[in-house]
Amino acid sequence: MDPRSAGPRYFHDDDDVYKSSDVLLYSRTSHDVSSYISLQKETIDCFENIKTLLTDKHFIKHVKPCKKERKRIQEELDRNIRDLKRRDGSIVFAGETSSGKSSIINAILGRKILPTGILPTTTRVCRIRNSEKLMISVRDKNDEEVRDPIPVSTTESMAEQLKTLAKTLDTRINYVDISLQVPFQQGNLTIVDTPGVGDIDQTNMAKLMMDYLPNALAFVFVINVPSAGGFQKDRFIPILEKVKESLDEMVSFDHEDVIFLLNKWDTLLEDDEQKIYFEDTKKRIRSIWKETKPTRILKLSMKKAFEEHDEMFNCFKNELIVLLEKNKERRLKVHVRLIKSFVTECEEIVSPKLEYAKKTAGTSETALKEAQSNISKLEKIWQKESLNIDASVNRFLDEVTNQFHGYIHHPHFKSLLLKDLKTSWRLKMGSDLNAQIKRKTKLWEDTHINQIYEETFVKNIDKELRRICGPLADSLIKGFKVPFYIDNKIIKVIIPSAISIAGGVVITVFLLQPNVALGVATTGAVLSGLAAFGYIDNFETVCKKAIDVRLKNLSKTKIKKSLNERYAKAIKSNIQNALEEMKTEIDELRKEALNDYSNMLSYMELNDKLFECQKDIHNIEQKMLNRLD
Structure with missing residues (x-):
């Protein structure tokens, strides 16, 4: 039947x-x-x-870096497979x-x-x-x-x-x-x-x-x-x-x-x-x-x-x-729809990154070579300046010495001191004069040291850096990250803002020397006693002579020697730190240039895998339709 x-x-x-x-x-x-x-x-x-994709190093890096989220997705996939086997x-x-x-x-x-x-x-x-x-x-x-x-x-x-x-x-x-x-x-x-x-x-x-x-x-x-x-x-x-x-x-x-x-x-x-x-x-x-x-x-x-x-x-x-x-x-x-949803979500992450990587890194080796060439030029500047640290420090000390010496021996400086001493008197004039010299030289140091540092060191490499980094900053090496920007970082790094050059230290050294101390005594109590018998000059003349004694002792040789003892090591350390940071960033830039090209290849690989998933899903959907026709 x-x-x-x-x-x-x-x-x-x-x-x-x-x-x-x-x-x-x-x-x-x-x-x-x-x-x-x-x-x-x-x-x-x-x-x-998809479970295999979850363990792919490129997928982890670019799509789902969070370990907890990957674990959650893994559990969902296992649950879906169990359900599908029904x-x-x-x-x-x-x-x-x-x-x-x-x-x-x-x-x-x-x-x-x-x-x-x-x-x-x-x-x-x-x-x-x-x-x-x-x-x-x-x-x-x-x-x-x-x-x-x-x-x-x-x-x-x-x-x-x-x-x-x-x-x-x-x-x-x-x-x-x-x-x-x-x-x-x-x-x-x-x-x-x-x-x-x-x-x-x-x-x-x-x-x-x-x-x-x-x-x-x-x-x-x-x-x-x-x-x-x-x-x-x-x-x-x-x-x-x-x-x-x-x-x-x-x-x-x-x-x-x-x-x-x-x-x-x-x-x-x-x-x-x-x-x-x-x-x-x-x-x-x-x-x-x-x-x-x-x-x-x-x-x-x-x-x-x-x-x-x-x-x-x-x-x-x-x-x-x-x-x-x-x-x-x-x-x-249901499960085909879940797979499509997951793949689409991943594609929405990968596709824009792939497009950006193609635009920025490019597919030709020319862009990569150009980036590497510019990085090499930066590295040469670093090498040159690293070898010339002693010369840079000496150049800085010479410039500070010259400007400082010119400042304290200028008639205007002497007139300022005389003006400030008008309110002093013989017994107190010596200590007042020392205090004024310390105050004015500290003020000069506060306003000139960093400026001289920039002029003598930074500007020597700034022009070269701008010539090389300028185009990189404008084009981003076709998408490669430039790790430093001239105006906002290089100068700020190199200016020794972390160095505290205590104003007046140079002057204090000389004021404590014996011959200067004798001058201070002469302009103090001793001169006050002699004046009573008419054997000494008037107060203004005494002040001028006291100033001359102090300033005469501050020669360029002595100023530079004192500066070298006090600050050369700190300045040299600062330059070395700045150059080391520059070297680190040059290395990072080279690494970034290579990484961007590598990332593009990773995106392409991920995109191909997701495309294969989409193709498999489409085939399954077609077969499902044919079953019910």
């Missing part, structure tokens, strides 16, 4: 509820199964490729024991296949798949075959075999796979009848059902109305709680894909009682499962004599059609 004629193609054998004309007749052939497995494997391979698109019927799940599924199939009755009849997870061949297969908890498949010739003999299996005590059997022609089950959709949650002696069956729930793409929760309103804490509520606990693992599940069937509605005889119960139940369900659509909380009675039976069943049929249509190939679609 041709199995395709083994029963009418309706949901229900009496009521024209769901004819084959409502959907395309789809046959689950061996080719169809193998093509799905092939697509499943290709999609898993895509995830594995081959079936399961529409799971769940509820408490004897709520009528099996009877409803039989009505959907249009024939009595699953055992039904007042006592618990579903003792295993029954998975119903569309196929041209009638077949029963029994599997263990690892989804491995326990025995050879059982071929059957008619749906009647299939029903008898299933009734026998329900009574068998073989504890190895966890799953019963039922293959028959089910026109409305397109793609890899599978209708699953699960053992109910019931009394304590049915704990094992309940656990079997709970363990299977995370495999679902959609649920039909069957609520047993006569059983305390269907919401017993030890029965229906635990099912919903289990689903909620499993949501993280149910990557392909949409919270809206749930139908609540209030079965055995005919047991509520009073219209008022029915209305109040229905409204209360809807509120309770919405409070437990907020995403529930109002149209998916439905009344149902499987008693044909109940006058509202046809209308109720049609409402359920229409919602089920929508659910089935939405979930055709859903698991593949």
Whole structure:
């Protein structure tokens, strides 16, 4: 007998509820199964490729440098792969024991296949798949075959075999796979009848059902109305709680894909009682499962004599059609979409960087050679100035000595000192003069030392630096980073702002020398005593002579010697530090020039890998479309 004629193609054998004309007749052939497995494997391979990409050094550096984020992505990929390996698109019927799940599924199939009755009849997870061949297969908890498949010739003999299996005590059997022609089950959709949650002696069956729930793409929760309103804490509520606990693992599940069937509605005889119960139940369900659509909380009675039976069943049929249509190939679609989203996100990071790298670094070796040439010129300046440190220090000391000597021996300096001494008197004049000389020379040092340093050292290399670095700063060596900018960094680094040249130290050294000290005494108390007898000059003349004594002792040779002893080491150290920093930045610039070219190659490699992922995804999508055509 041709199995395709083994029963009418309706949901229900009496009521024209769901004819084959409502959907395309789809046959689950061996080719169809193998093509799905092939697509499943290709999609898993895509995830594995992304996992490999996560460990790629270029990906880590340029796309996802954060270790925590990579770990999170890794965990998501593993979760997605686990979900994708769940081959079936399961529409799971769940509820408490004897709520009528099996009877409803039989009505959907249009024939009595699953055992039904007042006592618990579903003792295993029954998975119903569309196929041209009638077949029963029994599997263990690892989804491995326990025995050879059982071929059957008619749906009647299939029903008898299933009734026998329900009574068998073989504890190895966890799953019963039922293959028959089910026109409305397109793609890899599978209708699953699960053992109910019931009394304590049915704990094992309940656990079997709970363990299977995370495999679902959609649920039909069957609520047993006569059983305390269907919401017993030890029965229906635990099912919903289990689903909620499993949501993280149910990557392909949409919270809206749930139908609540209030079965055995005919047991509520009073219209008022029915209305109040229905409204209360809807509120309770919405409070437990907020995403529930109002149209998916439905009344149902499987008693044909109940006058509202046809209308109720049609409402359920229409919602089920929508659910089935939405979930055709859903698991593949969800994961392909997730891969596309990830790859697109990565491309949005890599593509602009690649374009920028192409524009800046260029693809020719000419740009790189030009950059390296300019870097070499900078390095030559560094080498030249490093060899000339002693000469630079000496040049600085000569210039300070000349300018300082010229300043203190200028008539204007002497006139300033005389002017300040007008308010002094003979006994205090010597100390006042020393104080004035120290104050004025410190002021000169504060305003001239750094300026002379810049003039004698910085400007010697500034012109060369500008000639070389100027074009680099303007063009950024076609994108290569210039680590220093002339106006904002070079001069600031080289000016010895960190050196504290204590103003007046040079002068103090000379003022403490014996011959100068004698001059101070002469202009002090001794001169005051001689003046009383008329043997000395007037006060102004005394002041001029005191100034001359001090300034005469400050020769260029002595000034330079003092400066050299005090400051040459500090200035030399400052120059060396500035040049070392310049050398470090030259090395960084050379490294950056090479890195930018290397980065461009890294971006190109990453871009190629992402392109391959996109191409693989596109091929999978095309094959999915062909499967459903």
